[in-house]
Amino acid sequence: MIATAPSRTAKKLGAHLRGLVGKAIEDFAMIAAGDRVMVCLSGGKDSYTLLDMLLSLQRSAPIDFELIAVNLDQKQPGFPADILPNYLRGVGVPFEIIEQDTYSVVKRVIPERKTRCRLCSRLRRRALYQYAADHGINKIALGHHHDDIVETLFLNLFFGGRMKAMPPKLVSDDQRNVVIRPLAYVSEREIERYARARQFPIIPCKLCGSNDNAQRKIIKQMLADWEREFPGRTESIFSALRNVEASHLADPRLYDFVTVAGHA
Secondary structure, rough: OOOOOOOOOHHHHHHHHHHHHHHHHHHOOOOOOOOOEEOOOOOOOHHHHHHHHHHHHHHHHOOOOOEEEEEEEOOOOOOOHHHHHHHHHOOOEEEEEOOHHHHHHHHHHOOOOOOHHHHHHHHHHHHHHHHHHHHHOOOOEOOOHHHHHHHHHHHHHHHOOOOOOOOOOOOOOOOOOEEOOOOOEEEEOHHHHHHHHHHHOOOOOOOOOOOOHHHHHHHHHHHHHHHHHHHHHHHHHHHHHHOOOHHHHHOOOOOOOOOOOOOO
């Protein structure tokens, strides 16, 4: 499939999204001159939008950086293997399709009707991180957005007992990769509108037959209900993540409560 020219609506939405993505990149120093950035492409709306934004910014940025789009073909039955290569050739970006049968591994380990997303994600991440290390990639761009970050905060609060979200930029656990999330300021609704306007050839994430993550569904529904009743609440929560006062929490690793003393 050849990429189509953006419509007037897509251009208007794209300009808005580029502003948000550019601000996130600047705020968190995500991309520097000479970086080799691997854009992880799944075929979903988020990763298509991410690639589109980075390609646009690459053309206008005052610095030079490389982009390579990488997809992991996990050998799911019915996966349309031609869609991504055709699209990527159409937009003219260097790309690589990694073939690794993680589907069979997940199916063997996780019983039917159980959530396979976590193991699938772990195996996918391992393969992509290894590719980056082997090919001199120093930045890995993922398509997580504003809503993903807020949802992850509540997942960890409610089900993990941790005040932890999804950072816009981090060093991976193996210390070999820097992961960036340029869509950190972009809402899922904005991405959905842009993906429709751009007519991206979306590949559904239902080929594996796995049930959705039940906990994430609960959180997503809760936030949607809140947003309907109290518009702007999700944005307020996200803003709170950028305005943390460690002295008003209860973690001695973040604040030295021992030496705090009042005056008699």
